[in-house]
Amino acid sequence: MSNGKKVLLIISGGISAYKSLELIRELKVRNIKVRCILTTAGSQFVTPLSVEALTGDKVYQDLFSLTETNEMGHIELSRDADLIVVAPATANIIAKMRAGIADDLATTALIATDKSVLIAPSMNVKMWEHASTQSNMMELQQRGINVIGPETGDMACGEYGVGRMSEPLSIAQKINEVLLENKGMLQNQIITKTKPMKLVGRKAIVTSGPTKEAIDPVRYLTNHSSGRQGYAIAKALSEQGAETILISGPTQLPSPSGVTVKHVNSALEMLAACKEFLPADIVICAAAVADWRIANPNINKIKKNGELPVLELIENPDILLQISQLTKNRPYLVIGFAAETQDLIKNAQAKLSKKGCDWIMANDVSPETGTFGSEKNTIHIISKDGVEAWPTLTKEIIGQKISIRIAEFLDGLS
Ligand code: CTP
Numbered sequence: 001m002s003n004g005k006k007v008l009l010i011i012s013g014g015i016s017a018y019k020s021l022e023l024i025r026e027l028k029v030r031n032i033k034v035r036c037i038l039t040t041a042g043s044q045f046v047t048p049l050s051v052e053a054l055t056g057d058k059v060y061q062d063l064f065s066l067t068e069t070n071e072m073g074h075i076e077l078s079r080d081a082d083l084i085v086v087a088p089a090t091a092n093i094i095a096k097m098r099a100g101i102a103d104d105l106a107t108t109a110l111i112a113t114d115k116s117v118l119i120a121p122s123m124n125v126k127m128w129e130h131a132s133t134q135s136n137m138m139e140l141q142q143r144g145i146n147v148i149g150p151e152t153g154d155m156a157c158g159e160y161g162v163g164r165m166s167e168p169l170s171i172a173q174k175i176n177e178v179l180l181e182n183k184g185m186l187q188n189q190i191i192t193k194t195k196p197m198k199l200v201g202r203k204a205i206v207t208s209g210p211t212k213e214a215i216d217p218v219r220y221l222t223n224h225s226s227g228r229q230g231y232a233i234a235k236a237l238s239e240q241g242a243e244t245i246l247i248s249g250p251t252q253l254p255s256p257s258g259v260t261v262k263h264v265n266s267a268l269e270m271l272a273a274c275k276e277f278l279p280a281d282i283v284i285c286a287a288a289v290a291d292w293r294i295a296n297p298n299i300n301k302i303k304k305n306g307e308l309p310v311l312e313l314i315e316n317p318d319i320l321l322q323i324s325q326l327t328k329n330r331p332y333l334v335i336g337f338a339a340e341t342q343d344l345i346k347n348a349q350a351k352l353s354k355k356g357c358d359w360i361m362a363n364d365v366s367p368e369t370g371t372f373g374s375e376k377n378t379i380h381i382i383s384k385d386g387v388e389a390w391p392t393l394t395k396e397i398i399g400q401k402i403s404i405r406i407a408e409f410l411d412g413l414s
Contacts, residue, residue, distance in 0.1 A: 005179045006033045008081035010106045011051065013041020014088035014122040015156040016165035021046060023087060024054040026172035030375075032179070035081065036060065037106045041090070063105040074105055078113035083179055086110070088122030088165045091133050097145070098136040118146040118178055120171050125161030148174045151257050167254030173375075173396055180397075197241030198407035203280040204242040205331075206234040207287035207319060209249030211267045215311060216298035223288050226373040227251035229337075229363075229395045230286030234259045236399035240407060242282070247273045249287055267293060267316035274319055279329035282406055285320040285336045285357075292316060324356035333409060335402075338362040338382070348382045359383045361402070381405075 007027060011020045027034050036051045037060045048059040060077060078084060086093060086106075093106065097119075102108040110117065119140070127133060128150060141147060149166035166174075208230020213221040227248060234246040235256035244259045247270055255261040262273045267289045274283070292313040302309050320336040334357040338348035341364065348362035360382040365371045369378070377395050381388040390401070 004031060004033070005082045006035065006080060007175060008035050008037065008077060008084045008109065010037045010039070010084065010086045010093075010109070011042040011046060012039045012086060012088055012090045012093045012106060013044055014090045014165065015045065016088045016122040017042050017045035019165055019168050020087050021050060021054055022168040023085075023171050024051070026168050027175065028054075030172060030176060032175065035077065037077070037109060039093070039104060039106045041092075060105055063108055074108040075112050077105075078109040078115065081113075081115055083175060084110065084113055084115055084117045085120070085171070085175060086117070087120035087171055089119035090121075091123045091127045091130070094119065094121060094133065094136050094140065098139050116144075116146060116178055118148065118171075118175060120148050120165050121150045121163075122165035123150070123163050124155060124157055125159055125163045128161075128163040146174070146178050149257060151255070166257065170254050170256070173394075176375075176394065177396060197239070198404065199237060199410075200241035202242045202282060202410065204234075204237045204244045204282040204284070204406075205247065205274060205277050205280045206230050206237065206244065206284045207247045207249075207270055207274065207289070208234065209251040209253075210288050211249045211270055211290045211316075212265045213267065213290045213293040213316075214265075214297040215294050216300065216302045218301050221290055221292070221294070222250075223290060224365075224372040225249070225251075225288035227253050228373070228375070229377055229398065230284070231256055232395040232399035233284055233286060233402060234399075236396070236403040237282070237284075237406070239400075240403045242403075245277045245280075247277070247287075249289075266290075267319070271317050271319050271322065274323065278323070278326075278331075280331050281410065282333045283323050283331045283335070284402075285323070285334075286361075287319070288339060289319060290316060318355070320357055321355045324358075332413060333358050333406060335359045335361060335406075339365045341366045345380060345382070345387055348380065349387075352382050352384075 011017050024034050034055045035057055036055050051059045096107045102111045150162055151164040151166055152162050153164045154160055209227030210223045210225040231253050234244050238244040238258040246259050246261045248263055264270045264273050293316050295312040295314045324334045336355055336357040338351045338360050340347045344362050344364050348360045352360045362380040362382055363377055375394050376392050377398055378392045379390045
């Protein structure tokens with residue numbers, strides 16, 4: 001983890017600057033210290049006071065004002081950090097970074113740094129697509145600048161397209177990754193974007209999150225799944241070049257970039273979506289599908305009338321089982337999860353044979369492990385060849401490791 005690491009966050013003048021406040025909170029939750037430079041344009045979107053309240057530190061704005069003895073100059077500011085993050089990174093600051101222009105505190109700190117830099121571009125779709133922005137981005141990436149986003153979606157200006165800044169949670173996860181890479185903590189199997197992608201030409205479907213089973217129009221049955229593990233796997237598969245479809249139950253998570261996300265509610269909808277996107281080379285069922293649904297959900301809200309309602313449950317279809325048992329166009333690799341609270345390995349091995357899938361990723365979801373909703377997970381890979389225990393890792397890194405394992409398996413088939 002990146003405990004105690006220091007990030008210098010540069011907030012430049014984009015409409016998504018408000019998301020940077022949420023980013024500060026996400027970093028603090030991860031015990032990462034944040035110091036902020038707010039550009040003049042950035043201060044049109046967020047106030048220095050709100051930034052100071054969240055960082056608990058002075059916000060740095062002026063290149064030439066070192067009024068107090070404990071204030072830091074641009075060199076010290078950039079050297080003191082383990083990583084510099086520019087979020088949002090506007091077309092303007094990106095152009096200045098490429099050209100080496102240093103005309104304010106932010107750009108001066110950027111040119112003075114000897115640390116890694118991560119930028120989260122944010123701009124109107126036409127500005128993003130403009131030849132000069134594209135050429136600037138290519139040059140910055142060649143220089144080793146890390147980039148996250150931008151995402152596709154509706155823009156504040158009313159247009160639709162590429163240009164939205166990535167969500168704070170995704171940026172925080174990326175920051176964690178870059179800090180770990182800097183520290184040399186990532187295991188050597190982890191592929192960064194500069195290395196060749198291993199799943200180009202492959203199609204992957206990932207199910208993720210909980211399902212919601214309606215009792216009536218206002219009530220439902222569900223479970224504690226956050227969807228984080230499935231989202232991380234989908235992201236990693238896509239980063240390895242796979243055409244990736246994420247079929248997600250209701251979650252609070254931002255869509256991973258490059259992944260087609262199909263949102264569903266119930267187990268029946270999840271199954272139908274899988275059928276819609278099959279065939280595929282790889283299917284990973286990471287969803288915590290509700291095992292039962294209400295036989296006859298009420299069309300109207302059930303009213304209290306002095307008697308307890310009787311809810312008749314029926315079993316949901318088992319999506320993993322159905323895909324594993326396909327006789328026509330069965331994916332080369334079908335991977336399930338086993339969420340257990342006791343006898344992890346024994347139960348997971350039983351699931352492997354009962355469901356007929358190729359691998360099971362077994363994890364203990366007892367409340368004391370904090371697996372649901374947490375950033376970390378402890379996985380055992382169960383297959384016909386045996387059991388392999390992985391150390392506790394972030395869900396992101398588990399996604400990357402499993403993607404590489406999948407690529408190696410598929411390579412072995414040809
Ligand atoms: N699964 C599925 N469809 C279901 C139930 C489960 O696709 N209706 C998949 C899950 O996505 C997971 C695997 O089956 O990959 C195991 O899920 P889990 O909840 O651990 O086990 P269950 O099969 O539900 O069995 P039990 O609740 O008895 O442990």
